[in-house]
Amino acid sequence: MTFHPLANSADIEEGKGHPFKLDGHRIALVRHKGEIYAIDDLCPHADASMAFGPVENGCIACPWHFAEFRLETGEVLSGPATRDVRSYRVREVEGKVEVCVDLNRQGEPWKSSSEDETST
Numbered sequence: 001m002t003f004h005p006l007a008n009s010a011d012i013e014e015g016k017g018h019p020f021k022l023d024g025h026r027i028a029l030v031r032h033k034g035e036i037y038a039i040d041d042l043c044p045h046a047d048a049s050m051a052f053g054p055v056e057n058g059c060i061a062c063p064w065h066f067a068e069f070r071l072e073t074g075e076v077l078s079g080p081a082t083r084d085v086r087s088y089r090v091r092e093v094e095g096k097v098e099v100c101v102d103l104n105r106q107g108e109p110w111k112s113s114s115e116d117e118t119s120t
């Protein structure tokens with residue numbers, strides 16, 4: 001996988017999510033306590049944009065029905081969502097936020113690689 005530039009670091013405000021599209025992949029960047037996290041910008045419950053959810057204690061809540069996910073791992077912590085979202089490695093290079101994404105990856109964003117392979 002490769003790191004892809006997605007945003008200017010200065011544009012990612014503390015405590016807020018920001019939605020981006022990268023070659024068809026919907027990704028939310030969230031700055032929390034100074035760190036930038038990247039997760040799928042698509043809730044596995046009913047497709048809300050995760051970027052607009054409230055951020056607190058290392059977690060982001062879906063803005064529609066408030067399923068909670070851990071920012072660092074994408075792990076679902078409370079329903080109604082029952083699946084994790086993907087989290088991506090992030091780095092900041094010369095004022096840019098870069099996200100490590102496999103642009104060739106197909107399938108539903110919240111499925112693991114093994115689920116994608118078995119569902120075809």
Ligand code: FES
Nearest residue numbers: 043045046062065
């Ligand atoms: S759309 Fe996210 S919890 Fe329902």
